[in-house]
Amino acid sequence: MQDQLVIYNTLTRSKEKFTPINKGMVGLYVCGPTVYNDVHLGNCRTFISFDMIYRYLLHLGFKVRYVRNITDAGHLEGDRDEGDDKFSKKAKLEQLEPMEIVQKYTLGFHDVMRQFNALPPSIEPTATGHICEQIEMVKQILANGYAYEADGTVYFDVEKYNKEFPYGQLTNRNLEDLIANTRELHGQDEKKGRLDFALWIKAKPEHLMRWPSPWGWGFPGWHIECSAMSSKYLGDTFDIHGGGMDLQATHHTNEIAQSQACNHKAPVNYWMHTNMLTVNGVRMSKTAGNGFLPGELFTGNHPLLEKGYSPMAVRFFMMQTHYRSTLDFSNEALQASEKGYARLLAAIKTLENLKPSDASGIFINDHKKACYDAMNDDFNTPILVAELFELVSVINSANIGKTPLTANDISILKELMHSFVFDVMGLKDEVANVADNKVLDGVMKIVLDIRKDIKARKDFAASDKLRDDLNKLNITIKDTKEAAVWSISQQ
RNA sequence: GGUCCUGUGGCCGAGUGGCUAGGCUGAGCUCUGCAAAAGCUCCUACAGCGGUUCGAAUCCGCUCGGGACCUCCA
Incomplete structure (x- = not known):
């Protein structure tokens, strides 16, 4: 290699x-x-x-x-x-x-x-x-x-x-x-x-x-x-x-x-x-005074910024552009990356719970090769990211039972996702620590159980209020077919 | 002024002489009590003008636009 x-x-x-x-x-x-x-x-x-x-x-x-x-x-x-x-x-x-x-x-x-x-x-x-x-x-x-x-x-x-x-x-x-x-x-x-x-x-x-x-x-x-x-x-x-x-x-x-x-x-x-980083098409430089500091970017405390962007969202944004190309900062582009990154992370979590099939609906080694080919070609992270999103589609499709994956497929998918997303691109799940909190996890389990009862009684006003209120705390409830799941969103 | 890079769909951003990049956004559908998520489908580009070629967004020339360096900056 x-x-x-x-x-x-x-x-x-x-x-x-x-x-x-x-x-x-x-x-x-x-x-x-x-x-x-x-x-x-x-x-x-x-x-x-x-x-x-x-x-x-x-x-x-x-x-x-x-x-x-x-x-x-x-x-x-x-x-x-x-x-x-x-x-x-x-x-x-x-x-x-x-x-x-x-x-x-x-x-x-x-x-x-x-x-x-x-x-x-x-x-x-x-x-x-x-x-x-x-x-x-x-x-x-x-x-x-x-x-x-x-x-x-x-x-x-x-x-x-x-x-x-x-x-x-x-x-x-x-x-x-x-x-x-x-x-x-x-x-x-x-x-x-x-x-x-x-x-x-x-x-x-x-x-x-x-x-x-x-x-x-x-x-x-x-x-x-x-x-x-x-x-x-x-x-x-x-x-x-x-x-x-x-x-x-x-x-x-x-x-x-x-x-x-x-x-x-x-x-x-x-x-x-x-290559250089630009803001509104002009090179960000110390002397031009058109730059903002990393801290300002994270908090959103700068006139050019509509909101704060987490370090990993910014890092992922940078990975979507080749290192030899100029990278133009804009709120719109940053927000697009933020959403895309969340989707990528969600798929990696989904991957953990995938049920293997006997048959395979994909050619996993082709995907693996494509990832390495991208990186071997002068560290082409944009291509790598595109390949990883192909895998996101595969994972989501498998999750709804549309694309069968063997245990081997799933194992290689996990390896690829972890290697490239976390080890190579240096990204990490910023909310993982919070979600690992056992107390919160227990509390949420109780809350969701109660909400399940409320929903069984068809008191949708109450169940929706609960969902909305939790959402204000950045806790998102999703009612999937099997059960309700929760997650904490960034910021 | 000199040297060099660059111009892709609503936005960001890859790439190759002939085959769908990808993400975000928008529209529709499926699912759903609703919402979200997810899936499917659609909107599908390559600054302009010439040239080379069977065929160019991809090669060459010119024009126009953007940028970098030549002065401290990653």
């Missing part, structure tokens, strides 16, 4: 058969969040996409080392190599130590990821925890002749690098085009080339986050942390590197250059990029 997987590789702009460096093992690195602010939904989409990818790799039996960093230093505010460190700026604003900011938003990020049911990565290294590694890497790049120092700041020499390696490879651009499209710099320039970027930056006197280095007090450049940490934990060349598409042109391009210049090896075999 492991040799069936095909991945779209940004590097070659084509789908390629996935072959790990070490059989049965995968090294996966994903650019994590910059923790100077609340994570917004766009970030979450990327991390949820890679969580699904991580989960599927695990499902296929790969031993995966999943590294996702926390950027807690070095990101600049404003234009190239100028401006304040984001953490310092925010710290001044909030009158806090930079590391207080880092701590606050790291905890917030973890909390949101937990709500989205994302598995924690194997290693979550921080930039500030790897200053030595970054300095060593800068030293090596200097020693290899691909960088130069100017007044305490070290720059990467892009033009020199490009003579030996294709710098714009990841975005399919050549150096001439890149230079032609670079903005005019503001006069001052210690940099030799327009595209040169900083590996190490000299700290201004007021700069709070700073470390000693061979070039004086300073802090690491924007891209070096990922190069340093990925090679430390996954090796000089590893299998998969992922991140949002917006990182492709600059961050990842520079990462490749740094790693190649340092280690004389291409760092990554498969580059994967997730």
